[in-house]
Amino acid sequence: MADDSPELLGYLTRLQRLTAHIDPTADSPQATAIRQAGASLDALPTIDAVVMTDWVKDQPRDVYTLGLAVGLSQEKLKNLLKAEFGTASWAKAATDDAEALVAWLDSEFGLLDALAAQRNRTYAFGDILAARGTSRQTASSAGVAGRLIEDAIEAIVKDLGLPYEMRGRFVGRNGDTGPADLAIPSMASALIAVACKGFDSTGSKLTAAVSEVTEMANVRFAHQYILAVVDGIGWLSRMGDFRRMYALAETRRIDGLYALADLDRFRVDLETAARRHGLLS
Incomplete structure (x- = not known):
């Protein structure tokens, strides 16, 4: 310099800082919606293509949580949906063809195995920190x-x-x-x-x-x-x-x-x- x-x-x-610090433990409407979707997935009796297709039909607005389960940010999921289904809206893609959406998420990103491995698992504090450290918390x-x-x-x-x-x-x-x-x-x-x-x-x-x-x-x-x-x-x-x-x-x-x-x-x-x-x- x-x-x-x-x-x-x-x-x-x-130059000044423009954004406030975000408390990672603070609640928000988005966090609440994610928790509710996660609880709904936890409550499913089993994980297979038929069950997940029905879940997607019932909860099309929560499809982005399936993206989170396989490591996709909302922005990346939107871009991939646009390329595959011609729409960036996961709710529309789910409403138009839930079966095709689930099949695509599974074939491309291993959705069913990811859900089976992750849901109902007990997570330690280190798992939480690892998730924060490898995600875009302040995207x-x-x-x-x-x-x-x-x-x-x-x-x-x-x-x-x-x-x-x-x-x-x-x-x-x-x-x-x-x-x-x-x-x-x-x-x-x-x-x-x-x-x-x-x-x-x-x-x-x-x-x-x-x-x-x-x-x-x-x-x-x-x-x-x-x-x-x-x-x-x-x-x-x-x-x-x-x-x-x-x-x-x-x-x-x-x-x-x-x-x-x-x-x-x-x-x-x-x-x-x-x-x-x-x-x-």
């Missing part, structure tokens, strides 16, 4: 962090009285489009496009965030303003990605880069851009 500019290093000091935190930034930006836009549209693809040069978390006045006729990228955890999603903002810069018209609000302590573990993001602003490929601590400056810059485009008198 010795070669980083004082401005970049100063930005790093303004939803990235969405929470991103939405926190979106909400803050949306509040500023509303306070200024600007027309806007949330989450889509704005139209740029030659009809090409780029991703935007907020566009003013709309995605189809964007004059200002804003990216909101907040991460407390690390991983490839930060690289993807840089790619999205780069795509915004690549398709923009000269008169379009591109602003990015980037925060979260996850960036501290992905300095290569952060430097690429910062370089977009440093080389003026985007018009502004802001941490949440910089929202006063963001508001001033947004208002200035809006006035230049005649959106504010």
